Amino acid sequence: MNEDIKHDLIQSLSKNLRVDLRKNEDLRSIEIETGCVATAEGSARVKFGDTEVIAGVKLAVEKPFPDTPEDAILMVASEMLPLSNPKYEGGPPGVDAIEMARVIDRSFRESRCIETKKLCIQKGEKVWSIAIDIAPLNDDGNLLDVGAFAALLALQNTVFPEYDGTKVLVDKKTTMKLPMVREPITVTVFKIGNAFVVDPTETEQTSFDARMTFAILADDKICSMQKGGDTAIMEEDLDIMLDIAIKTSQELRKKIPR
Amino acid sequence: MSEEQKKVVVPGEILAESMEVLPGFGTYRNEKKIIASRLGLLSQEGKVIKIIPLSGKYLPQRNDIVIGQVFDILISGWRLEINSPYSAMLSMKEASHDFINKGADLTRYYNLEDYVVAKIVNVTSQNLIDVSMRGPGLKKLKGGRIIKINPFKVPRIIGKKGSMVSMIKNATGCKIVVGQNGLVWIQGDPAMEIIAIQTITKIEQESHLNGLTEKIKTYLEQHGLTVVKEESHDEQHDDHSGHEHRQDDQYGEQHDEQKGEEYEEN
Numbered sequence: 258m259n260e261d262i263k264h265d266l267i268q269s270l271s272k273n274l275r276v277d278l279r280k281n282e283d284l285r286s287i288e289i290e291t292g293c294v295a296t297a298e299g300s301a302r303v304k305f306g307d308t309e310v311i312a313g314v315k316l317a318v319e320k321p322f323p324d325t326p327e328d329a330i331l332m333v334a335s336e337m338l339p340l341s342n343p344k345y346e347g348g349p350p351g352v353d354a355i356e357m358a359r360v361i362d363r364s365f366r367e368s369r370c371i372e373t374k375k376l377c378i379q380k381g382e383k384v385w386s387i388a389i390d391i392a393p394l395n396d397d398g399n400l401l402d403v404g405a406f407a408a409l410l411a412l413q414n415t416v417f418p419e420y421d422g423t424k425v426l427v428d429k430k431t432t433m434k435l436p437m438v439r440e441p442i443t444v445t446v447f448k449i450g451n452a453f454v455v456d457p458t459e460t461e462q463t464s465f466d467a468r469m470t471f472a473i474l475a476d477d478k479i480c481s482m483q484k485g486g487d488t489a490i491m492e493e494d495l496d497i498m499l500d501i502a503i504k505t506s507q508e509l510r511k512k513i514p515r
Numbered sequence: 516m517s518e519e520q521k522k523v524v525v526p527g528e529i530l531a532e533s534m535e536v537l538p539g540f541g542t543y544r545n546e547k548k549i550i551a552s553r554l555g556l557l558s559q560e561g562k563v564i565k566i567i568p569l570s571g572k573y574l575p576q577r578n579d580i581v582i583g584q585v586f587d588i589l590i591s592g593w594r595l596e597i598n599s600p601y602s603a604m605l606s607m608k609e610a611s612h613d614f615i616n617k618g619a620d621l622t623r624y625y626n627l628e629d630y631v632v633a634k635i636v637n638v639t640s641q642n643l644i645d646v647s648m649r650g651p652g653l654k655k656l657k658g659g660r661i662i663k664i665n666p667f668k669v670p671r672i673i674g675k676k677g678s679m680v681s682m683i684k685n686a687t688g689c690k691i692v693v694g695q696n697g698l699v700w701i702q703g704d705p706a707m708e709i710i711a712i713q714t715i716t717k718i719e720q721e722s723h724l725n726g727l728t729e730k731i732k733t734y735l736e737q738h739g740l741t742v743v744k745e746e747s748h749d750e751q752h753d754d755h756s757g758h759e760h761r762q763d764d765q766y767g768e769q770h771d772e773q774k775g776e777e778y779e780e781n
Contacts, residue, residue, distance in 0.1 A: 259584075259630065261657045261658040261659075262630075262658060262659065262660065264658060265658040265659055265660065265702070265705075266660070269705035269708065269709070272705055272706070274705050274709055275709075276660070276662075276709055276712055278709065278713070
């Protein structure tokens with residue numbers, strides 16, 4: 258990032274002014290569409306401004322891991338597609354994609370939002386496996402939060418296919434939903450200069466100094482965190498960031514279709 | 516140009532079936548037919564049928580003023596990213612009026628990620644682009660904001676003889692440079708910068724509508740700004756550097772002559 262341009266951007270952000278007329282702690286306009294992929298068990302397409310992400314859930318029956326014989330398997334995968342932003346290149350997932358998948362995976366795993374024990378068919382032999390795929394269609398910043406929100410909505414949208422004891426009949430859907438008990442909302446707060454910003458656009462995001470990602474539950478409990486960026490975060494910064502994140506998570510929670 | 520609406524054509528559409536007319540920009544001939552190769556507005560000038568594209572990447576042309584970003588420093592110059600499929604070369608000879616010593620630290624002149632206003636001096640058939648910094652108004656850009664717009668809407672942003680951009684400049688007090696390649700540089704008071712960016716985005720979105728200048732004037736006035744409309748250019752306080760601003764109010768006319776560059780200090 259060009260240092261002079263970054264300096265002017267910080268000047269503007271410190272006056273709480275953003276190009277799209279938002280305040281530093283405001284989100285962009287949100288569009289949600291669920292159940293948009295017919296071949297997936299659950300899916301959601303989420304748009305924050307120009308950032309657009311599609312998430313899909315596939316269910317299968319697999320042998321559980323030996324250390325957790327009664328628990329369902331959860332897998333989150335994401336890939337940065339060159340079609341979403343020319344800065345990405347094809348090939349195996351890079352650092353960004355792996356971080357995004359792991360942070361989202363952690364938010365679901367640590368919040369225990371899915372009752373994994375209920376997804377056991379036969380102890381030590383057969384459990385349901387949940388595979389979440391996240392694909393950005395357009396990257397205009399803040400992919401992580403949008404991806405996590407899309408993944409959560411896709412999970413809530415998921416219905417089980419029929420299982421006859423030997424194989425999953427993917428074209429026959431039941432009405433049973435995933436046993437979701439909590440709703441972890443992932444919010445990233447970016448520190449740019451002395452300003453704290455949520456939901457940055459691509460240009461704002463390229464000049465951030467530090468970022469902190471929180472996964473927050475309905476009772477404002479934090480279930481996972483992730484720090485990114487090159488500069489340090491002071492103790493008092495962290496308090497401010499947490500307050501912003503909680504406020505934003507409450508706002509985002511209202512957007513979940515009921 | 517008449518008031519009639521121009522027809523929108525899509526690639527593959529047969530525009531004419533005659534040897535009497537000639538294919539122009541965005542079209543090609545297949546035996547007797549002239550077929551569109553781009554999405555855009557159909558236009559005919561004399562015997563030449565051409566398409567004024569609605570969108571697409573910037574294609575470099577000689578004498579265009581562009582905004583570029585340094586992405587590589589070579590032994591004998593700099594390489595610029597100019598929002599086009601091809602990158603541009605700024606050679607040491609063209610970079611400055613000063614003499615640059617052999618082995619000098621080139622980053623002192625233009626460093627990586629610096630934005631510059633440059634003029635395209637040559638485009639070869641292989642699309643090797645040479646740019647120059649020697650000329651009035653060509654300079655390094657310090658700070659401000661860079662926004663990207665559709666390069667085919669640039670003439671609308673500039674307006675007739677630079678009228679649109681001067682209106683925004685006068686109203687907001689920002690310095691604005693519009694590159695033909697669709698990059699726009701804006702610097703001023705942060706709040707005013709944002710109004711300028713909003714206005715430019717609005718022009719880009721509504722460029723096809725009639726009475727755009729009036730709309731933009733009202734829009735700026737809604738933000739509590741005083742707009743001095745420059746109908747005549749007798750009282751020029753802008754240094755237009757002697758460049759001819761040929762811009763017709765009808766969208767896209769004189770496409771090949773749309774060279775309304777804008778650069779000056781306010």
